[in-house]
Amino acid sequence: MKHISGYRDKGLGKAFYLFILPAFVLYLIFFLLPFFLGVQYSFLNWNGKTPDIPIQMSAKKFNLLIEKNLPIEISKNDFNEKFLSKINSGKNEIENIYTLNPNEYYTLNLTLDDDVYEKAKKILEESNCSNLFSNDEKNKLNSFYELKQDTYVLKNEVSLLDRFYIKKILAKNYYHNIKNVGFKNYIRLFHDEKFKEVIGFTLFYTFFNMLLINVIALLLALALDSKIKHKKSLRTMFFLPNVVSLIIVAYIWSFIFREGFGALGWKNWLVYENTAPWAIVLTSVWQGVGYIMIIYLAGLQSIPTDILEVASIDGANNWQRFTNITLPLLAPSMTISFFITLTNSLKCFEIMLALTNGANKTTSFVLNVYFEAFKQERVGYSTAQAIILLLIIMAISIVQLSIMKKKELQY
Template sequence: MITMVGKAVRKWWALFALPTFAAFIIGFLVPFIMGIYLSFTKFTTVTDAKWVGLRNYSGVFSDKEFIHALWYTVAFTVITTIVVNVVAFAIAYMLTKTMRGSNFFRSVFFMPNLIGGIILGYIWLLPLNGVLAKWGRSITFSGTYGFWGMVLLVCWQQIGYMMIIYIAGMQSLPGDVIEAAAVDGASGRQTLTKVIIPLMMPSITVCSFLTVTNGFKMFDQNLALTNGAPSNSSELLALNIFRTFYGRIGFEGVGQAKAVVFFVIVAVIVLLQNRLTTSKEVAA
């Protein structure tokens, strides 16, 4: 029976693979190549593109708002990645212990991830402005308030999702290794740092990858919570690119160049992060 199934798969593999491959070509590869081409042109529509060389890219790096948004996004991503993963790991560690209501708490922590980014932004806008009103401030009073408001929002949203991944990783840990550590006299802290965390590196790699990419590409929450105010000082990269492309007539080519630069930055960071965590996993 298995042999017959294997022969059928080898015979009809194209029937299953080609539609997916065609969708990948049409939906991703062709637009991606066109996007790179358009980043070297001045255009309002695809049909009237005129080649301008590196002029758009010089406009990218001379745009002070883009540079500010870049460093603003880097700081935001670093902080949210650390906070989300540390807190999610700690909660997962506690909820894998024997305790009453653990399933209930898992559901509660995961629920924010089911809410859309735009809705989350408006949900958090009310309490944050309510608290800041005591000092005569609002979330859009300065870029600093917007920054920490978005940090709170994203951490609240993503911790539950990462917690589920960490719980799955902890539940698959070999129990005999942990028991051996206890028999050898290892304390709870030593077991955590010397046994559990090294064995959890695959889950840590996945969660780090997700939080880094989510931090860099965040758009909906930024749009709903601050919309870049005041004076675009709370603008993340995705919102800056969107505003350049759709909000500034004649800057479509610059917006496309920003998108290409954005892609390269995220790709490099993800590759470095993946290499770093993988090397730690191998060393463990």
């Protein structure tokens, strides 16, 4: 063992890292970077529309920001910490020109006379808490925006790098087009009734989807592994729903629930609160069973027949052979099947979208993330939800894998 690791340290090390470098760079750009950007978004109060820097600004605002160095909008904390605590005289003058909004932000009153602002500027300068823009920064800002009538409009040719620069300059004067709200998005999760309902449905769906798919798939695999006729065509038939896209499966079943059930005189399961979740589980089990069945079938066929034969010679009946030999030897297949169905169920999205569009308490976790981001326009909050989902999936999968791995047998 020793000499192998030594060998690796000497020669193979560099080659190894060089070899994985291209893949690692791709991984960095397409997975890790977006992931950390996502984490960052979850701390923002972003609605999906607000640009990172202002595109248009009234001339009055622009001049107050640049010439008078007065923050247009500033969070309560910053205002107290950076201004009020430092000012010796003239606190009132400053407080009077700002109004506190319900979202805990102070906004500058824009309708006052020029000398009021001038005075405020002086007070801030005397107390050394004004963040003066350098001439260079002022010129830069002026060059990025052009005056049209009474509005400054961002020039068309401003590049991505310039945007970063503008953002940095404006941040100096506490101007953030998209506001940071800290952990508020995460705290909000605990008070959100809809979110609790969504978690409840997702767990319900995950439990029954996982259980039913695995039980039925195992039964089908056992049947196909026995000596019945038309094995191949049956196997194809069972697997066929898996070839069809989930969205199309959903449309087929929504037709069955509407027309087929209607012809039998039954209610349409999809439109009632107590049946809709079961309708979704039914559809998804029908679709998902074929794939898992193939995994179990492969597992069954890899069990050596000699062991089973020995057992029957020893006098074991069918049930004993199944529980004592087949099942334990199927453990690896079970681990992977449960893992696949578990993670897929937690991430389910398109089947609810196509069958009910989330109505009748069938909004899954991911569907809710989508609704929050694009219908409710709370992108920051929905990102926080998505990150919680990641943690949940990781936690459940690790527990499931570690438990089931322990039960696996080697022969």
